[in-house]
Amino acid sequence: MSTLKWVLALHLLISLFDLQRISVCCAASYEPTPQQKLDRVGNLPGQNFNISFAHYSGYVTVNEESGRALFYWFFEATEDPSSKPLLLWLNGGRYLKYPFLLFITWPGCSSIAYGEAEEIGPLHIKEDGKTLYLNPYSWNQVANILFLDSPVGVGFSYSNTSSDLLNNGDIRTAQDSLEFLLKWFERFPQYKGRDFFITGESYAGHYVPQLSQAIVRYNAAINGKAINLKGYMVGNALTDDYHDHLGVFEFMWSAGMISDQTYNMLNDLCDYQSFIHTSASCDKILEIANDELGNIDPYSIFTPPCTNNVTVPNKLLKRLHVGHVYQRYDPCTEKHSAVYFNLPEVQNALHVIKEKAPSIWSTCSDQVNENWKDSPRSVLDIYSELIKSGLRIWIFSGDTDAVIPVTSTRYSVDALKLHTISPWHAWYDDGQVGGWTQEYEGLTFASVRGAGHEVPLHRPKQSLTLVKSFLAGKSLPTLKQVSDS
Known part of the structure; x- marks a missing residue:
């Protein structure tokens, strides 16, 4: 190549680099929309530390006619959110x-109360219910995180039409969540086209695949990508009523928590029952x-339950060493949320509309769950549909949960009859077994050792390793990988 051509080629490369640098610069300095500025959250009550990321909260109206509005709380990534x-x-x-009834998981709980305030969120x-601390294993280290209180009647989400709270169900929840996302991207246009993932746990085992299906079908209908959905991941997820019941009963019996007679009667009377609408004989x-279970926490069978009259011995509290800070596993985190989010100054800081706020904010809504209208007995058909669409799909399971245990999830995964790509093996975190995993054609399953129903609450470090691998589309680390590093 002649000298002139080398010079021209070098000039072209420099020009392309400059364009890329300008693009990154402009994306990073995107001018916030007026509504973004209104939704921006400042220093919160009880926050005596500085943070490196911006966060926003507010409402998005999903139905103008009835006045349904969903509440969100959005956290940008700790570094380079663009x-x-x-x-x-x-x-x-x-x-x-x-009270304390196992085997039944209901819709109607707040993602702010659980996902943000005690699991994957940064705050x-x-x-004391009045002071915040920074979660060292927050998932906003690896992603921008959006928490949504859905459906209406949950958390701070509301409707101007009271009958809306009596007519929630799976179908409308998916429709409203899709409408929320479409409008949220209009409010935050800098995230349009961004790689988008959906995660959740428990009854979100319905919400997450149903919303994913709604997005995929919406994109197909407009022959485009209004939302750049790349995949979804669910944990300890309600998936298929038959297999979920089968796995629950087997898990409890094998752990020695229920009698042989009760185990047999559960299988006889509750087979094929809906988790939402059970029969009288099954309920009995x-x-x-x-x-027979006794006073334990069925969501985490080996950790102490939260009680008002019993002091939990320190030796039973799980301690995590994080720099110079010691954190302990606290079984009463839900109660702390109930105190904090009822503080008027907190609601004001989060832009909660005073006239629309519930008289008493609660982590879960009895009204929503008691009036749930539709809940399919299985979402395995949605999995089959979405696997064919090429989405990245992961299912994880804390193995000390008795409500939707690892046995239930394994039965549901097996029912999909997928071809195995990588057989069952242990995965590792810091040289220790974090759990076990198996990769299938179109789906990855992973258990998390020692975690209860809320995996990020019980095993925060391992859950961060889990989501890192999921977002990267990489296998969970093996012992060989740990040794090589």
Whole structure:
């Protein structure tokens, strides 16, 4: 090549580099929209530390006619948010029909209360219910995180039409969540086209694949990509009523928590029952099983439950060493959220509309779960559809959860009859077994050792390793990989 051609080629490369640098610069200095400025959250009550990331909260109206509006809280990534994907987190529900009743998971709980304040979010709440601390394992280290209180009636989400709260169900929840996202991207246009992932747990085992399906079908209908959905991941997820029940009963029996007689009656009376609408005979044997279970936390069978009258011995509290700060596993995190988010100054800082706020904010809504209208017995058909679409799909399971245990999830995954790509093996975190995993054609399953229903609450470091691998589309680390590093 002649000298002139070398010079021209070099000049072209420099020009392309400059254009790329300008593009990155401009993306990083994007001018916020007027509504973004209004939604920007400043220093929160009880926050006695500085943070390196911006966060926003507010409402998006998803139905103008009835006045349905969903509340969100959005955290940009800790570093270089313009280069990070966008991740939506959805929480499902808790058992609410009977005190401490296992086996039933209901919709109607706040993603702000659980996902943000005690699991993957950056701002967690101390025992006094008034002071915040920074979560060292927050997922906004690897992504921009969007928390959504869905459906209406959950958390701070509201409707001007009271009957809306009596007519929630899976179908409308997916439709409203899709409408929320389309409008949210208009409010935050700098995230349009960004790689987008959906995650969640528990009853979000319905929400997440249903919303993913709605997005895929919407994109196909407009012959474009209004939302650049790349994949989804769910944990301890309600998936298929038959397999979920089968796995729950087997898990409890094998762990020695229920009698042989109760185990057999559960299988006889509750087979093929809906988790949302059970029969009277099934309910009766569930109550017997609950009595046999005793006063433990079925969401995490080896950690102490939260009680008002019992002091938990320090030796039972899981301690995590983070720099010079010691954190302990706290079984009462839900109660701390109930204190914090009821503070008027907190609601004001989060732009909660005073006239629309519930008289008493609660982590879960009895009204929503008791009036749930539609819930399919299985979402495995959605998995089959979305696997064919090429989405990245992961399922994870904390292996000390008795509500939707690892046995239930494995039965559901097996029912998909997928071809195995990488057989069952242990994955590692800092040289220790983090859990076990198997990769299939179109789906990855991973268990998390020692984690309960809320995996990021019980195993925060391992859950961060999990989401890093998921977002990167890479296998979870093996012992060989750990040794090589």
